[in-house]
Amino acid sequence: MSDAEQPAESETHDHHDHDHEGPGYATPQAAIEAAEPEQTAYVMGLHVGQDVDAPDFLAVVDVDPDSDTYSEIINRVKMPNKGDELHHFGWNACSSSCHMDGLERRHLVIPGQRSSRIHIVDTKERRDPELTKVIEPEAVYEHDLSAPHTVHCIPDGEILISMLGDADGDLPGGFLELNDDFEVQGRWDPPGEIEMNYDYWYQPRQNVMLSTEWAAPKTYYPGFDLEDVEDGKYGQRLNFWDWESGTVEQTIDLGEDGLIPLEARFLHTPESTHGYVGAALSSNIIHFHESDGEYHAEPVIEFDDREHEGWDMPVPALVTDILISMDDRYLFGSNWLHGEVWMYDISDPSNPRKADSISIGGYFGDIQQVQDRDIVAGPQMLQLSLDGERLYWTTSLFSSWDNQFFPEEAENGSVMLKADVDPREGTMSLDRDFLVDFGDLPEGPARAHEIRWPDGDCTSDVWQ
Amino acid sequence: MTEVLLDWRDSERTETISVPDGATILDAAEAVGIGLPFGCRTGACGTCTARLLSGDVVHHRPPRALKDRHLANGYVLLCIAEPTTDTHLAVGATVQAELVPNPWK
Incomplete structure (x- = not known):
C-alpha cells in the first residue's frame, strides 16, 4: 500500500528518471530541465x-496538442x-x-470541502487513474476537524491537510496528518493554535510554515x-x-489591506524567505519576507475597485489565485470578478513590476467568448507548465459563491482556458485553439476547479 | 410518518415522499431514489437549503448554515430537518442561491 514499499514501480517510468531515487526533482531548475511539455492534466x-x-x-x-483528443476530457x-x-x-x-x-509521486489526495471526505486516487495509469481508498468524514470529525482544503506532502511520505473548521463547521480549524498508508494519523497542531485557516505553504530550510x-x-x-x-x-x-515544533511563532494582522488572505506561495528556491499572499477581498498582493528575525508583510500590488454600470457599489477585483513560476521570475494571478489574468516580474521580489495581462471573462473582460462559447465567469484557479510557457485556468471558485457572482456557471458549466507565455519577453497571449468545456457532460454541466500535472507543478513542490 | 411534497422551484417536477419518524427529509428522499442537493450533511453548509411553503419541521442539530433572517423566512436544511406535520417544500439548487445576494449588484 505504501508508495515507499514499491520501488519496482519506478522502473515503469523510465522517461521520468532523475539523478536521485526519490520523487520530484533535486532543485527547481532541475524540474524545469526534466519537464517535458505536459500531456495530461488532472x-x-x-x-x-x-x-x-x-x-x-x-x-x-488531454493537453497534448499532437493528440486527437486534445483539449477534451478523456476520462x-x-x-x-x-x-x-x-x-x-x-x-x-x-x-x-x-x-x-522508492517513494513515488503517484497518489492524489482529493478532499471534499463540504463532505470532509478524503479520497485517494492511484495514477499509476496516468490516463486511467483509479480510486483506491476513501477516508470517511467520521474519521476526520473524530479529531474535531472538518472542511479539508490544501494538501501538501511533507518530508518522509506523510501528508498534511489544512482543515478550516472543527467538527461542527465552526472555529477553530487546524491541520490533519495522514501517514504514508493514507491512514489518519491525527491532528498535527495543538488545538486552538490558530482560529481561522485556509491555505498553507512550508519552507523547511527556513523552518517556517505560513497559513x-x-x-x-x-x-x-x-x-x-x-x-x-x-x-x-x-x-x-x-x-x-x-515548522519543526508545529506552533505559531508570529501572527501578522494585515488589517483592511489584507482582507481574506487566501493563496500562500513561497518562492521555490529553498533559501528564500520571500513570498506572496493574495488578499482576495482587499484585492492586494501581500509580499512577505524575513529580516531581523521576524517576518514582515505589506501590499506590493493593489488592484482598484471598478464601477459597474447600474450597481450599488464599486466591485473589487477579487484576487482568488496566485502562483509563482518555477524559476521564481514571475508571479501570476487571477482577478475573478473583474476578469483578468496577469503576470508580474518578481525578479526584485519586494518591487513587482507588471509584465502583461489578459482581460477575459468576469464582469469587465474584453474577451467574453472563446470558440463561440460564453465564458460566463472570471479566471480562477491557475496552473503553469513547469517550463513557464503555458498558463491554464478554470473559472469556478466555490459552488455557492459562483451562484452569487456568476449564476450562469451552474447552467453552462466552467471552461478551462490557456495562454501562451513568453518568459523571455514577459508577455502572454490567449490560445484560442484551446478550450475544455465542462458544460458538455452526459450528466449535465459541471464546474471546474484546481488543475495539476502528473509530474508536479508550480503549486505542488517544495524543496528541503 | 409524515407526507412531504417536494416542489422543484425551477421546473414542473413535484414528488411526494413519506418520512418515517426520526428520519430527515434528505434521508427519506434518498431512500426512494430521489436526488436532492446536499453537501456536509451536518447542517453547516446550506447546500440542501429548502423553503417551507406550508407545514413545519424540526432540525435535529442547530442549523448553523442559516442566519436568523433565513430561519424567519422559512428556510430549512433538509439534511437535518424532520417534518413535524405534513409539509410542502420548495426544493432544488436555486433555493440555496437565494440565501445571500451579490452585495455589489
Whole structure:
C-alpha cells in the first residue's frame, strides 16, 4: 500500500528518471530541465449544489496538442458519494521527499470541502487513474476537524491537510496528518493554535510554515455575506509557524489591506524567505519576507475597485489565485470578478513590476467568448507548465459563491482556458485553439476547479 | 410518518415522499431514489437549503448554515430537518442561491 514499499514501480517510468531515487526533482531548475511539455492534466470537476444528481469527479484532460483528443476530457473518476465539493487536491509525495528512495509521486489526495471526505486516487495509469481508498468524514470529525482544503506532502511520505473548521463547521480549524498508508494519523497542531485557516505553504530550510485565513466553514459555505466581513468573521491575518515544533511563532494582522488572505506561495528556491499572499477581498498582493528575525508583510500590488454600470457599489477585483513560476521570475494571478489574468516580474521580489495581462471573462473582460462559447465567469484557479510557457485556468471558485457572482456557471458549466507565455519577453497571449468545456457532460454541466500535472507543478513542490 | 411534497422551484417536477419518524427529509428522499442537493450533511453548509411553503419541521442539530433572517423566512436544511406535520417544500439548487445576494449588484 505504501508508495515507499514499491520501488519496482519506478522502473515503469523510465522517461521520468532523475539523478536521485526519490520523487520530484533535486532543485527547481532541475524540474524545469526534466519537464517535458505536459500531456495530461488532472482537474477537479463538480456537480455539488446543482440540480444535476451526480457525484463530483476527477477529470483527466488531454493537453497534448499532437493528440486527437486534445483539449477534451478523456476520462473521469467519479467519486463514490454525491455532495463532496472537490476543490483543492495534492500529491502523496513531491520534491521535499526526494531523499526517500522508492517513494513515488503517484497518489492524489482529493478532499471534499463540504463532505470532509478524503479520497485517494492511484495514477499509476496516468490516463486511467483509479480510486483506491476513501477516508470517511467520521474519521476526520473524530479529531474535531472538518472542511479539508490544501494538501501538501511533507518530508518522509506523510501528508498534511489544512482543515478550516472543527467538527461542527465552526472555529477553530487546524491541520490533519495522514501517514504514508493514507491512514489518519491525527491532528498535527495543538488545538486552538490558530482560529481561522485556509491555505498553507512550508519552507523547511527556513523552518517556517505560513497559513492564511478564510473564515469558519459555516460562514463561507452558504455564500459571501458582506455583513460577516463587517462582523469580523472573515480572516485578515498571516500565521507564521515554527515548522519543526508545529506552533505559531508570529501572527501578522494585515488589517483592511489584507482582507481574506487566501493563496500562500513561497518562492521555490529553498533559501528564500520571500513570498506572496493574495488578499482576495482587499484585492492586494501581500509580499512577505524575513529580516531581523521576524517576518514582515505589506501590499506590493493593489488592484482598484471598478464601477459597474447600474450597481450599488464599486466591485473589487477579487484576487482568488496566485502562483509563482518555477524559476521564481514571475508571479501570476487571477482577478475573478473583474476578469483578468496577469503576470508580474518578481525578479526584485519586494518591487513587482507588471509584465502583461489578459482581460477575459468576469464582469469587465474584453474577451467574453472563446470558440463561440460564453465564458460566463472570471479566471480562477491557475496552473503553469513547469517550463513557464503555458498558463491554464478554470473559472469556478466555490459552488455557492459562483451562484452569487456568476449564476450562469451552474447552467453552462466552467471552461478551462490557456495562454501562451513568453518568459523571455514577459508577455502572454490567449490560445484560442484551446478550450475544455465542462458544460458538455452526459450528466449535465459541471464546474471546474484546481488543475495539476502528473509530474508536479508550480503549486505542488517544495524543496528541503 | 409524515407526507412531504417536494416542489422543484425551477421546473414542473413535484414528488411526494413519506418520512418515517426520526428520519430527515434528505434521508427519506434518498431512500426512494430521489436526488436532492446536499453537501456536509451536518447542517453547516446550506447546500440542501429548502423553503417551507406550508407545514413545519424540526432540525435535529442547530442549523448553523442559516442566519436568523433565513430561519424567519422559512428556510430549512433538509439534511437535518424532520417534518413535524405534513409539509410542502420548495426544493432544488436555486433555493440555496437565494440565501445571500451579490452585495455589489
